Amino acid sequence: MKSGVRTAYRPNILQPLRINAQRQTAGDCSAWMRDDSMPIIDSHLHVFEKLSRDFPREVDDQCPSDRAETAEKLLEVMAANGVDQAVLTQIGGAQLAHHRYLQHCLKTYPNRFRGIGLIPRDKWDAPEDHMDRLAENGDIIGFRINEIGGPADPLSQMDVRTFTSYRIWKHAAEKNYVMWLYIRAKDAHQVAFMIQTFPEIRAVFNHLMICPGEGMFSWDDEGRPHINTPIPPMTRYSMLGLHEYPNICVHLSGQYAFSKEAWPYRDLESWHKTLLSKFGADKLMWATDFPWILEDPGYDKLIQVIDELLPDLSAPQKAEIMGGTAKRVLGFPDLAD
Numbered sequence: 001m002k003s004g005v006r007t008a009y010r011p012n013i014l015q016p017l018r019i020n021a022q023r024q025t026a027g028d029c030s031a032w033m034r035d036d037s038m039p040i041i042d043s044h045l046h047v048f049e050k051l052s053r054d055f056p057r058e059v060d061d062q063c064p065s066d067r068a069e070t071a072e073k074l075l076e077v078m079a080a081n082g083v084d085q086a087v088l089t090q091i092g093g094a095q096l097a098h099h100r101y102l103q104h105c106l107k108t109y110p111n112r113f114r115g116i117g118l119i120p121r122d123k124w125d126a127p128e129d130h131m132d133r134l135a136e137n138g139d140i141i142g143f144r145i146n147e148i149g150g151p152a153d154p155l156s157q158m159d160v161r162t163f164t165s166y167r168i169w170k171h172a173a174e175k176n177y178v179m180w181l182y183i184r185a186k187d188a189h190q191v192a193f194m195i196q197t198f199p200e201i202r203a204v205f206n207h208l209m210i211c212p213g214e215g216m217f218s219w220d221d222e223g224r225p226h227i228n229t230p231i232p233p234m235t236r237y238s239m240l241g242l243h244e245y246p247n248i249c250v251h252l253s254g255q256y257a258f259s260k261e262a263w264p265y266r267d268l269e270s271w272h273k274t275l276l277s278k279f280g281a282d283k284l285m286w287a288t289d290f291p292w293i294l295e296d297p298g299y300d301k302l303i304q305v306i307d308e309l310l311p312d313l314s315a316p317q318k319a320e321i322m323g324g325t326a327k328r329v330l331g332f333p334d335l336a337d
Helices: 071-080 097-108 128-135 166-175 185-197 236-244 266-279 299-309 315-330
Strands: 021-023 032-034 041-045 085-089 113-117 140-145 178-181 203-205 217-219 225-227 248-252 284-286
Touching: 041 284, 041 315, 071 085, 071 299, 085 097, 085 315, 097 113, 097 140, 113 128, 128 140, 128 166, 140 166, 166 178, 166 185, 185 236, 236 266, 248 266, 248 299, 248 315, 266 284, 266 299, 284 315, 299 315
Parallel strands: 041 085, 085 113, 113 140, 140 178, 178 203, 203 248, 248 284
Antiparallel strands: 021 032, 217 225
């Protein structure tokens, strides 16, 4: 083993993190007390630097060449809100060079961050080298995809070897990479076939397990993603059954993009409770989707959103959602390491 290179992390996803927590008895009934053994982990967000020779990236209206949302800015916001660690999800392009800023952040702050990479669409037929080159030092732990790539007809024969994402899944299983999933509605019925084929893979469904339909994605007036979809999502009939698989987790994140109401997004409360009842707290992960939420509603409001939408959580359940699940499943180190 190369010096400084971590071996693949293999979690026991079914064993909840041991925590010490207790309810406060005065004031806010959802308030809780934590100790240093309980990390708070923001399990999905994005950072990027201004476009430069050192840090090339794609640009668009939301991420113009002169915009920067840096790791240092993130760390300041995290510190102000008591957040310990975070998952940095690649943005700004899928080529190897586009990942330079992500890799820079992971190298600079090795105990604070874990990374999720992207795979160029033209490499899906042979993604192995791209995946391994990004993950070779152990900081990039998985890959995000938005397509499964099987038959659109749910009654078709489902041979996963013909799915466009098959080689990505196969290699992830071989190398113990995490699959980071934000899939399209038309692929929702295909997911179970892939997970059944590779049950050992840790798969994390982004943003409330909602699968956007064709033409539902846009940007709102504040430059944030907006998904025009009914809640509960129509894809729930395909997705909720995945709770039976032991290595499936779900992000409680992206509320601003789906809600038709202002914070605290009361129209999503029932769906949060459904996810909790189906998956359990030890398969749920809190996340903010920084930087899109900095101005509206504000990072501090996202810290409170779980209290607002799941007010009856026990202290151990909240500890799992706010960081315990991510620490255990994604292999975050103790900050003292």
